[in-house]
Amino acid sequence: MISPIIKVQNLSIGYGDNVIMNKLCFEIKRGDIFIIMGGSGCGKSTLLRTLIGLLPALSGRILINGIDIMSNNAKQKEFLATQCGVLYQSGALFSSMNLFENISLPLEQYTSYSPEKIREIVKFKLALVGLAGFEHFYPSEISGGMRKRAGLARALALDPEIVFFDEPSAGLDPVSSKHLDDLILEINKILGTTIIVVTHELSSLFNIGKDSIFLDSSIKTLSAKGNPKDLLKNPPNNRVLSFLTRGVSDEERS
Amino acid sequence: MSVDIDGQDIVLSGDLTKKFSIPIAIESLRKRKYLIVKNGGISNWNQESVVTLYSWLSQLSASTNLQMKGLPDEMSCLLRLALEKPQKNIQSNLPKEGLLERWGTKGIVLAHSIKLGVGFFVKMIGAWEQQITGKSVYRKKDFWLSLEDCGPKAVMIVSLISFMVGLILAFVGALQLKTFGAQVYVASLVTIGMVRIMGAVMTGIIMAGRTGSSYAATIGTMQVNEELDALRTMGISRVDFLGLPRTNALLLSMPILVLISDFMGILGGCFVCVFLWEIPLSEYVRYCTMSFSLANFLVGIFHGLVFGLVIALCGCYFGMTCGRNAESVGKATTNAVVYSIVWMIVMTGIITLICEGLGI
Ligand SMILES: Nc1ncnc2c1ncn2[C@@H]1O[C@H](COP(=O)(O)OP(=O)(O)OP(=O)(O)O)[C@@H](O)[C@H]1O
Numbered sequence: 001m002i003s004p005i006i007k008v009q010n011l012s013i014g015y016g017d018n019v020i021m022n023k024l025c026f027e028i029k030r031g032d033i034f035i036i037m038g039g040s041g042c043g044k045s046t047l048l049r050t051l052i053g054l055l056p057a058l059s060g061r062i063l064i065n066g067i068d069i070m071s072n073n074a075k076q077k078e079f080l081a082t083q084c085g086v087l088y089q090s091g092a093l094f095s096s097m098n099l100f101e102n103i104s105l106p107l108e109q110y111t112s113y114s115p116e117k118i119r120e121i122v123k124f125k126l127a128l129v130g131l132a133g134f135e136h137f138y139p140s141e142i143s144g145g146m147r148k149r150a151g152l153a154r155a156l157a158l159d160p161e162i163v164f165f166d167e168p169s170a171g172l173d174p175v176s177s178k179h180l181d182d183l184i185l186e187i188n189k190i191l192g193t194t195i196i197v198v199t200h201e202l203s204s205l206f207n208i209g210k211d212s213i214f215l216d217s218s219i220k221t222l223s224a225k226g227n228p229k230d231l232l233k234n235p236p237n238n239r240v241l242s243f244l245t246r247g248v249s250d251e252e253r254s
Numbered sequence: 255m256s257v258d259i260d261g262q263d264i265v266l267s268g269d270l271t272k273k274f275s276i277p278i279a280i281e282s283l284r285k286r287k288y289l290i291v292k293n294g295g296i297s298n299w300n301q302e303s304v305v306t307l308y309s310w311l312s313q314l315s316a317s318t319n320l321q322m323k324g325l326p327d328e329m330s331c332l333l334r335l336a337l338e339k340p341q342k343n344i345q346s347n348l349p350k351e352g353l354l355e356r357w358g359t360k361g362i363v364l365a366h367s368i369k370l371g372v373g374f375f376v377k378m379i380g381a382w383e384q385q386i387t388g389k390s391v392y393r394k395k396d397f398w399l400s401l402e403d404c405g406p407k408a409v410m411i412v413s414l415i416s417f418m419v420g421l422i423l424a425f426v427g428a429l430q431l432k433t434f435g436a437q438v439y440v441a442s443l444v445t446i447g448m449v450r451i452m453g454a455v456m457t458g459i460i461m462a463g464r465t466g467s468s469y470a471a472t473i474g475t476m477q478v479n480e481e482l483d484a485l486r487t488m489g490i491s492r493v494d495f496l497g498l499p500r501t502n503a504l505l506l507s508m509p510i511l512v513l514i515s516d517f518m519g520i521l522g523g524c525f526v527c528v529f530l531w532e533i534p535l536s537e538y539v540r541y542c543t544m545s546f547s548l549a550n551f552l553v554g555i556f557h558g559l560v561f562g563l564v565i566a567l568c569g570c571y572f573g574m575t576c577g578r579n580a581e582s583v584g585k586a587t588t589n590a591v592v593y594s595i596v597w598m599i600v601m602t603g604i605i606t607l608i609c610e611g612l613g614i
């Protein structure tokens with residue numbers, strides 16, 4: 001049994017007085033592709049922001065590698081900064097820097113590689129995501145899909161153990177989004193990276209997900225966990241079923 | 255057209271496109287378990303009439319079971335769609351408050367914002383410390399870009415405005431002094447005025463509008479783009495990375511700009527005196543050098559430094575605390591300029607008091 005890399009205990013999330021989800025308990029296994037799914041506005045992005053420490057939890061604990069992320073532990077901070085990559089919904093590349101500078105920034109900050117070595121690493125990471133030769137382009141000069149891939153290259157710059165994705169397929173055409181899914185699968189397989197994805201794209205969720213949780217806004221907590229394919233076979237409740245079948249089963253019943 | 259209440263039913267009839275009102279108070283209907291909306295011969299309707307009906311029915315839909323009978327197909331579809339999810343009673347976050355309370359809250363907000371501002375200044379000092387010990391992530395390129403923007407590129411506008419201010423000071427001053435036949439003292443007036451304070455103030459206001467606003471807008475847009483989040487998850491301090499190069503650039507360029515402004519102001523005064531009031535150039539220069547004092551000059555430069563710090567801090571602070579939409583970027587920019595100017599005035603007061611105390 002592999003020890004879980006992230007443990008969430010009795011977590012409540014929200015903004016100020018506005019509690020969006022509570023009593024969240026789940027574990028994420030090392031090397032998994034973990035999906036956070038749920039309807040629009042149910043709090044997926046909020047959960048993600050809480051997990052990466054951008055938003056304080058209202059109560060409860062989040063343990064990454066056994067240490068609370070809210071604790072002021074210097075080692076944990078370093079771990080979060082170097083071993084957790086985040087791909088933001090819009091890519092969040094620094095618009096005043098070209099792709100090379102964007103990706104080399106974390107490398108310059110956290111490694112003692114020579115500039116020559118950094119150049120090689122950046123070129124390699126860009127090639128990994130299919131953007132070889134785009135080092136000198138600025139984020140505004142490339143397409144949305146390319147921006148996402150460049151963001152992924154930056155998230156992977158330090159070979160992190162965990163990568164978080166916020167809606168990887170949002171705003172991408174079906175082919176590019178399939179491409180990104182394949183890339184996620186390959187990175188997970190080859191590098192053994194734990195990947196946490198927020199999505200409501202059914203095709204990609206079945207394609208890449210090994211484990212998942214379903215956030216239910218009507219009861220304000222998670223109402224299902226497990227492999228998405230298994231959840232489709234044995235749905236624990238109707239809302240999960242209707243989500244996973246795009247509401248088709250609802251219509252059949254009525 | 256008409257809306258009638260008939261037992262459990264609401265009967266709609268006639269031309270609904272005309273203005274109509276609902277003849278009964280909602281309160282009396284709220285108690286009913288269910289209500290049927292019926293077609294009593296609707297001759298004409300449009301979206302607008304549906305909107306009127308919706309705004310009325312939606313107040314009932316939470317407590318009452320609404321049904322539609324015999325309404326035109328599209329109309330009942332639209333209504334059903336709109337009424338499907340009962341409206342939640344969303345309460346505004348802003349409680350109503352009395353005058354005293356409002357001013358009280360304003361006071362608390364003010365105190366709070368001063369605290370935040372000072373906190374930010376302390377962070378900036380920490381960033382300088384880190385820079386000196388060489389621990390911070392400091393992009394030299396950012397510094398040079400900012401320096402170019404608030405240095406060479408600002409010289410033209412600062413020169414122009416200062417020249418005009420010198421011109422005006424000399425013109426207005428001379429008009430008054432002429433009555434005493436003391437026109438030549440206009441040179442002293444312009445020199446002391448520009449060097450001691452006007453140069454710094456004009457430069458400060460120009461730079462607040464030009465550079466402070468641009469800092470706030472740039473950093474605010476980074477917030478909207480999630481770039482600030484990305485920095486945070488990378489464990490890179492925003493103050494180090496974004497604030498420091500900009501503040502340093504402004505601190506470096508302000509004294510030079512003030513110097514240029516002083517010079518251009520005196521030149522402007524000279525222009526008026528020589529060409530309008532026909533004071534000989536040599537006389538103007540003599541009175542200028544006579545009234546010029548190093549202490550005044552240094553006080554002016556010091557003002558410039560302080561203003562530079564105020565502008566950079568306001569610009570970066572409001573950028574970093576910006577919200578996540580386009581409107582808040584605009585607000586951040588406005589705030590940056592307004593607060594820069596307010597704080598520049600406050601600082602001028604403080605510096606003047608200190609100078610009084612020291613007898614400068
Ligand atoms: N900054 C904020 N302040 C207050 N409330 C917020 C804020 N951001 C989001 N919310 C609220 O939190 C709830 C969940 O939002 P969230 O963005 O997490 O949804 P989501 O599951 O990511 O939805 P989607 O799939 O549409 O992106 C929403 O009801 C929203 O109103």
Ligand SMILES: [Mg+2]
Pocket residue numbers: 044045046
């Ligand atoms: Mg979201």
